[in-house]
Amino acid sequence: MSVRVAIVGLGWAGRELWLPLLSEHADFEVVAVTDTEPAAREAFGVVPGIPVYATLDALTPRSIDLAVVAVPNYLHAEVAATLLGKGISVFLEKPVCLTSEEAGTLAAAERSGGAMLLAGSAAPYRSDVGALARLVPDLGHIRHVDLSWVRARGIPKAGGWFTQRSKAGGGVLFDLGWHLLDTLASLLGPARFAEVVGVTANDFVNVGSWSAAWRHDQPVADAGGDVEDTARGFLVREDGVSVALHASWASHEARDVSRIQVVGSEGTAELRCTFGFSPNRHPQSVLTLTREGITMPVPVPDEPIGNEYRRQLDGLAAVLGDPGNRGRAIGEARTTVGVIEDFYASARSARVRNTVPAYR
Incomplete structure (x- = not known):
């Protein structure tokens, strides 16, 4: 039985990458797409059998098994947490989150909704x-x-x-x-x-x-x-x-x-x-x-x-079907975003040092 998927976000990644890859993959069936922007929904046009929604309200655990989230970075945690809290599993493109606090929000939503967060990174x-x-x-x-x-x-x-x-x-x-x-x-x-x-x-x-x-x-x-x-x-x-x-x-x-x-x-x-x-x-x-x-x-x-994106999908249904994977993506994201936060802190510190005159 195929995994019923909704694509959230109809920008370049959602429209040109994930829609064709998921549509042609035997493990998945695209059953809905959503985007808050009227222009994006209009550009998507009409695809037989795939309804287009303006909000996440139309997506429920009864209607879909997985939401592939391809929205701008600043919406990743908000959108994914909303879906996870509703009990809908989420495949979220990198970056999974922008701060350690957002990682905590996603972890709480995953626990409360009983769904699973999967992280996308094709390389x-x-x-x-x-x-x-x-x-x-x-x-x-x-x-x-x-x-x-x-x-x-x-x-x-x-x-x-x-x-x-x-x-x-x-x-x-x-x-x-x-x-x-x-x-x-x-x-x-x-x-x-x-x-x-x-x-x-x-x-x-x-x-x-x-x-x-x-x-x-x-x-x-x-x-x-x-x-x-x-x-x-x-x-x-x-x-x-x-x-x-x-x-x-x-x-x-x-x-x-x-x-x-x-x-x-x-x-x-x-x-x-x-x-x-x-x-x-x-x-x-x-x-x-x-x-x-x-x-x-x-x-x-x-x-x-781009074949790595197809290969990434090959094992995704099996990962989704194993409850033992719940929490794994969040743990990995915590490590990655923590490194990036420390990296930026170091870079800011270096700039401050360079603006302070050296004592002679």
């Missing part, structure tokens, strides 16, 4: 990341991981909510950085962080020529962004593994590139690829294994762009 489901994960057990004691996702030109929603801290929570760290942290947890297992040091920059965020042209977003007039477009940090997990993190929406690179290097006592594995949908990407993923001065290529399966 760990890439076939090349899976190939890298299969190398990790042979690397010995893991000592260090380099994580980076650097775009050449890729600032989303020029002047829109994506670049407004009050609505997005932050900039590239909440956007690309969340994916990188989820990928790290998928490779090494979850762990808290004992130390977080980070800096941020906003050299490109308010310059229109650095926007993500491939997204076809319409710029918002007279709206300046107040978030970072670049974040660089050094983190230490409680298991002793050090992590260098670099996320950028824009840079002076020629192409968008993602890089994950895992350093162990018995060898180093490195993956170079391009996460996401940007067409300005490296033509293929390259995975290597280095031991005692010898670097060997490791075969990587080829797959269509």
Whole structure:
């Protein structure tokens, strides 16, 4: 029996990504869509058999089994908590929450409604990341991981909510950085962080020529962004593994590139690829294994762009059907949002120090 799904939010992700993926997947049946904006509902048009609603009131545990929430960041916790409190399980795109307080709100709603929160983060489901994960057990004691996702030109929603801290929570760290942290947890297992040091920059965020042209977003007039477009940090997990993190929406690179290097006592594995949908990407993923001065290529399966989102859905129904998974996504989100909060605190502290004249 298929899982009855409602899509909440008819922006790009809901309309262009989740609707077609869920509609073509054998495990799911899209039975409703909702959006508060009349223009979004009108743009969706008429799809036979799928009613369009203006509010969440029409969604009940009797009518749907799962709500896929694809609304702007600042509405994630509010919308998901409302649905969870009604007893409706939720699949929530990253970032799951913008603060530790919001994580607590979601946890309380999950408990009170008896439903389940599932978190969406597709990067760990890439076939090349899976190939890298299969190398990790042979690397010995893991000592260090380099994580980076650097775009050449890729600032989303020029002047829109994506670049407004009050609505997005932050900039590239909440956007690309969340994916990188989820990928790290998928490779090494979850762990808290004992130390977080980070800096941020906003050299490109308010310059229109650095926007993500491939997204076809319409710029918002007279709206300046107040978030970072670049974040660089050094983190230490409680298991002793050090992590260098670099996320950028824009840079002076020629192409968008993602890089994950895992350093162990018995060898180093490195993956170079391009996460996401940007067409300005490296033509293929390259995975290597280095031991005692010898670097060997490791075969990587080829797959269509975005296939990781399809693969993420493959096991989702089984996860939803196991009550033991309740609370798991919230726990992981608490760790991730806590790291991001500490990262921003470190970056603010660095800016304050730089504005105070040094004593001579």
